[in-house]
Amino acid sequence: MEVFVPMDEALTRALQRIEQSVSLEEQDWEALTAGSDLISVGLAADEARRRHHGDRVTFVQVVEVPLDNAEASDPIPEQAGEVRLVGRPETVSQTIKAVKALADWAGVVPVTGFALEDLLDLCGNKSEKLERLLQQLRQAGLAMVSRVAFDALGKPEPILAALRAGGMDVASLCVDSPSGATFREALLEVASWKRVGTVFRSLAPLARMDPDLPSTGYGDLRRVALARLLVDNIGSIQVDWARHGSKLSQVALTFGADDVDAVSAVASSDQGWRRSPREEILRNIAAAGLTAIRRNGGFEEVADEG
Amino acid sequence: MSVSSISDRVLAGTRLDRDEALELYLDCSTSQLGRLAGAVRARRHPAGLVTYIIDRNVNYTNVCIARCAFCAFYRPIGASDGYVLGFESIFQKIEETIAVGGVQLLLQGGHNPDLPLDWYEDLFVQIKTRYPDFKLHALSPPEILHLSRLSQQPVSVVVERLVAAGLDSVPGGGAEILVDSVRRRLNCESKATAEEWLSVMRQVHLSGLRSTATMMYGSVENPEDRVEHLCRLRELQDETGGFTAFITWSYQPPNTELSGVEATGIEYLRTLALSRIVLDNFDNLQASWVTQGGKVGQLSLAFGANDMGSVMIEENVVRAAGAEYCMDEAEIVRNIEDAGYVPKRRNMVYDILGDPLYRQQSIPRRTKLAVARRNGDAIAPVELSRYSARSQFGKQQRQAIDKP
Ligand code: SF4
Numbered sequence: 001m002e003v004f005v006p007m008d009e010a011l012t013r014a015l016q017r018i019e020q021s022v023s024l025e026e027q028d029w030e031a032l033t034a035g036s037d038l039i040s041v042g043l044a045a046d047e048a049r050r051r052h053h054g055d056r057v058t059f060v061q062v063v064e065v066p067l068d069n070a071e072a073s074d075p076i077p078e079q080a081g082e083v084r085l086v087g088r089p090e091t092v093s094q095t096i097k098a099v100k101a102l103a104d105w106a107g108v109v110p111v112t113g114f115a116l117e118d119l120l121d122l123c124g125n126k127s128e129k130l131e132r133l134l135q136q137l138r139q140a141g142l143a144m145v146s147r148v149a150f151d152a153l154g155k156p157e158p159i160l161a162a163l164r165a166g167g168m169d170v171a172s173l174c175v176d177s178p179s180g181a182t183f184r185e186a187l188l189e190v191a192s193w194k195r196v197g198t199v200f201r202s203l204a205p206l207a208r209m210d211p212d213l214p215s216t217g218y219g220d221l222r223r224v225a226l227a228r229l230l231v232d233n234i235g236s237i238q239v240d241w242a243r244h245g246s247k248l249s250q251v252a253l254t255f256g257a258d259d260v261d262a263v264s265a266v267a268s269s270d271q272g273w274r275r276s277p278r279e280e281i282l283r284n285i286a287a288a289g290l291t292a293i294r295r296n297g298g299f300e301e302v303a304d305e306g
Numbered sequence: 307m308s309v310s311s312i313s314d315r316v317l318a319g320t321r322l323d324r325d326e327a328l329e330l331y332l333d334c335s336t337s338q339l340g341r342l343a344g345a346v347r348a349r350r351h352p353a354g355l356v357t358y359i360i361d362r363n364v365n366y367t368n369v370c371i372a373r374c375a376f377c378a379f380y381r382p383i384g385a386s387d388g389y390v391l392g393f394e395s396i397f398q399k400i401e402e403t404i405a406v407g408g409v410q411l412l413l414q415g416g417h418n419p420d421l422p423l424d425w426y427e428d429l430f431v432q433i434k435t436r437y438p439d440f441k442l443h444a445l446s447p448p449e450i451l452h453l454s455r456l457s458q459q460p461v462s463v464v465v466e467r468l469v470a471a472g473l474d475s476v477p478g479g480g481a482e483i484l485v486d487s488v489r490r491r492l493n494c495e496s497k498a499t500a501e502e503w504l505s506v507m508r509q510v511h512l513s514g515l516r517s518t519a520t521m522m523y524g525s526v527e528n529p530e531d532r533v534e535h536l537c538r539l540r541e542l543q544d545e546t547g548g549f550t551a552f553i554t555w556s557y558q559p560p561n562t563e564l565s566g567v568e569a570t571g572i573e574y575l576r577t578l579a580l581s582r583i584v585l586d587n588f589d590n591l592q593a594s595w596v597t598q599g600g601k602v603g604q605l606s607l608a609f610g611a612n613d614m615g616s617v618m619i620e621e622n623v624v625r626a627a628g629a630e631y632c633m634d635e636a637e638i639v640r641n642i643e644d645a646g647y648v649p650k651r652r653n654m655v656y657d658i659l660g661d662p663l664y665r666q667q668s669i670p671r672r673t674k675l676a677v678a679r680r681n682g683d684a685i686a687p688v689e690l691s692r693y694s695a696r697s698q699f700g701k702q703q704r705q706a707i708d709k710p
Contacts, residue, residue, distance in 0.1 A: 036354065036646030038608045039340045046337055216644045217601030218608070247571030247602045254336050254572065280567075287570040289335065 007040050015044045018229050029184060032226060038218055045225035045256030052235065057253055057285045058295040059241075059260035061277060067113070070098035076106055079278050080265035082297025084146055085113025089122055092133060096140045103141025110143035110297035116170055117152035119145065120159070127158035134166025143298045144201070147172045150186045156193060163199050171297070172238055172261065173200040175227070176208045183207075183223060191231045201299050202236035202259050203227055206244055206252075220248055221255045228256025241281065250284045259295075260285075309333045316342050316583055319349070327533045331580045336572055343579035343610030350589060351612045356647040357590075357656065358638050360663065361410040361443070362403040362619040365678050366391045366429075370416025372448070372497040376482070376525050378561035378627040380416050384699040389679055390421065392687025393429055400437055403619060406635070406670075407663040409653055410441035412616065414479055417452040417497065420700030423464065425693045426453065430471035442472055443654050446479035447506035448498040456696070461506055465513050475654050476510045478518040478553070484535045488527040492564070504542050511548025516655055518551045519543075519588075523577055524569030525557040532577065536584040543587045550655055551590035551613065554581055555597040558627030571602045575609040582610025590656055596624050599631050604641040613652075614638045620676040634672040635664045 014028035024032075032041060063080040067087030076083065083106040089095040095114075102111045119137075123129035134145075145163075148170045153159060163170065173196075175186045183205075190196075190203065205227035207215050228237045236259040239249040249260060264277040285292040294302045312326045313334070322330065330339065369388040370380035381388035400411060411433075430442060445453075445468065453468075454461045465473075481503055482494055489495035498506070510517050519539045523532050543549050554577055556569040569577075574594070582591050592615040595603025603614070617635050624630075633641070639662045642649040651659040663669065679685075691707040 034646060036607070037344075038605075038645070039337055039344055043337045043341070214600070216641055217604040218641075218645045220601065221605070245599070245601075247574075247599060250571050251575065251602065251605060283567070284570050284572075288572050 008035055008037055011035055011037055011040055015040070015229075018044070033184075033222055038221060041225045041229075042221060042255040045228040046254055048228050048232075049237070049256045049258055053258040055290045056293050057258055057260065057288075057290045058236070058293045058299075058301075059263050059281050059285070060295050060297060061263045061265040061281075062261070062297070063265040065102060067095075067098055070101045076109060077265040079276070080106075080109050081294060081302055083109055083111045084297070085111065086146075088118050089114060092122060092136075095119075095122065095133075096136055099137055099140040099142045106141075111141055112144045112146045112171055112297045113142060114145050114147075115152075116145050116148035116159070116163075120152070127162040130159070131162040131166045134162060134168040138167050142168070144168065145170045147174050147204070148200070150175045150190065151177055151182075156196075160193075160196065160199055169198070170200050171299070172202050172204040173234065174204045176204065176206060183226075187226060187230045191233060193233060195233075197234050200234050202238035202261075203231055203234045204238045204240065204261070206239060209243070217248060217251075220244070221252060224252045224257050225255045246280065246284055250288055253285065253288045253290055309338075313338070313342055317345055319586075321586055322584060324530075324533050324537055327536070327580065327584045328530060330583065331529055331533065331576065336576055339576055339579040339583075340609045343582040344608060346582050346586070347591070347610050347612055354647050355650050355658075356607060356612055356614060356642040356645070357650050357652040357658070358614040358635075358642070359410070359616045359652055359654065360403075360406060360408045360619075360635060361412055361441075361616050361654075362399055362408055363412045363414075363616065363621050364391070364396065364399055365622045366396065366413060366415040367418045367421060368416050368622070368678070369418040369420070371419055372417045372452075372494065373563075374482075374494040374497065375492050375564040376494075376522070376557055376559075376562050377623075378558070379623040383419070383697045387685075389683075389685040390418065390687060390690060391678060392684065393432060393689055395679075395683060395687070396429065396433070397436060399620070400433065400440060404437065404440065406617075406619070407651075407667070408617075408619065409439075409659070410443050410474070412477055413442060413444035414446055414449065414477060417449065419456060419696035420690075420693075420703070422693050422696075423453050423457040423459070423467065425690075427467060427471040430468065430473060434472035441474040441654060443475045443477055444468075444473055446477050447503045447510070448480035448494075450476070450506050450510075451498050451502055461509050462513075465506075465509055465515075469513055469515065473515065475515050475550075476507070476517040478507070478520040478549070481520050481535070481539075482522045482525075483527045483531050484538045485527065485531045488525075488531050491526045500538065504538060507542060507548070508546060511542075511546035516548055516550045518553060518592075519549045520552070521554040521577075521581070522557055523554060524573065525564060525566070532580075533584070536581055540585055540587060543585070547587075549588055551592055552581055552585055552588045553592040553594060553615065554578055555594040555624075558597060558624055558629055560628035561626060571598060571605075574598055574602060575605060578606055578611060579609040595633055596621060596631055597629055599629075600633055600637065600641060603631075603633070604645055607642070607645045607647060613656075614642060617672075618675055619672070620678065622678045625675070625677070630675070632673055632675045635662060635669065636671060639664070 010031035014031045205223045238259040242262040367390045484500035559566040592613045593606030593611040639649045
């Protein structure tokens, strides 16, 4: 049901240009990013999202393991859909050893980890070495690299080639530089890349936390909506439950996002009054009028036990 | 009636009845509900201003005999952490508030049987003597009713005496949900039934004071109860026109007897949007950033709010339930401008007082809200011995103050 409320002319024009895949002019950007009519931008993004995903929202419950303590001994949390190694790798052998140890522990639960830029660093910024490392990590049991920052990619072709040859995908392409101008350039750049949707499984558009100048609710939702409207070569637009909080993340689901990362796999012991993280995410997705689909760290749907 | 035809009625400025409001609330998509609320708000506030007030939220006592099941703030009589603020401490808070451009105190507290009506009168008189231009937005309807019961005076007399002492306006707290079956389940019917809350407000308005109105949703009520609540407020506003603004917030479960889980951010935005649509005779709707956080607080502006509420300076009640958000004036202004609106300072009756103050004078940034009591503050100030106590504990406390 479309409620007809007259929209600002400049915004109408900008949204029409997006729909017709016509490149945006300065005044269009102004209308999309500075006006007070956030809802119209969100509605357009929500429509685009529904064209791709209907009312489905995927989410993954993650257990994080620090790289320097990868010898996990407790049983894997029952709700975990992904085991994620976090931390900066120091050496190739340490990295491979940690992945092997975790893969043994995780069993059928996919193990992910690392920022791609850190792995590239480890390889002296040589894409051939990266390809070899990715192959070794895959053999050790790494299902996916967790993230890559857009800023770190530069010219992406050699890295994309290494990823393809190494048989490795990246879970999240993070366009998280805090500056608006860079965000705009980044979105347009990403949208121009060919055949990346099978390598970068989701686009995470929300900015990194800046304690001195926190992002705003309008700013965050505009980023989510614009990512959805302008980038159609990566299927999922992702929000991070842990980093951005349940309230903002939930609203983002009605502004174009369709995937929720980093839902905890364990209930926080200091907040025993909360429901379990699974119940909490299911409740939030349902309250947004959407259907929750549990996925694992390999972006595969996980059937619920009933 | 379909959501589409109800929406047309909203856009045409036609009042919704209970059934229509409920249908919209249950069946309209969140974005569309926001869009309708935005249209109603734009009709009432075409200039694109968003207001806020610099005032301080002070809770003079946490001792309370009402024992509402949803409240994490109160302490029973005799509790070791039960407190009453001293007059000097309140004066100091006022001075700190004036120093950052504050214009009023939002003064509320528990139903403490050991604070008689003359304690309030003396406090108000002394505040007005020291700070004649400073406003007192104080005592929600259940507190007034409590004073009426305690002093055995009719509400009209209590209000008259408080006004004579310096009361300027009345906050709309204690409304929760104005449906008695809900109030019974929240154990707050005895502090004020729905009709009692409304009749105290009626009396306040008849006395020439203005007030705000509130709704706490997300505890045990259902959507019908929320709609009923809004309609009851709308009816009283038709009658008196005394409400300046409406504020809704979600029940905060941590540390309460009732427990449970907090309603989600989307439920907040939907409830706010519905309120804007149903309360067609209210000018102003405030964002509740103190319960929702700064981000969803700012998003309120897209869902019908035209006011960012107060900078607060101090907050104790929501904090007791675990939520701790802070926005100083600079942060409120940044959020208003970021949303595409023009920020203006206001007073309680929504007169525009001017542009952001921190741009005109140096005001230290605040990253944390203050609390009622500083470490080492007395929990029973000396002047209490001048006032009669009802409880055994209060009487003993007086004796201890008299004979240290
Ligand atoms: S909400 Fe107010 S009246 Fe109820 S217990 Fe808390 S302090 Fe007392």
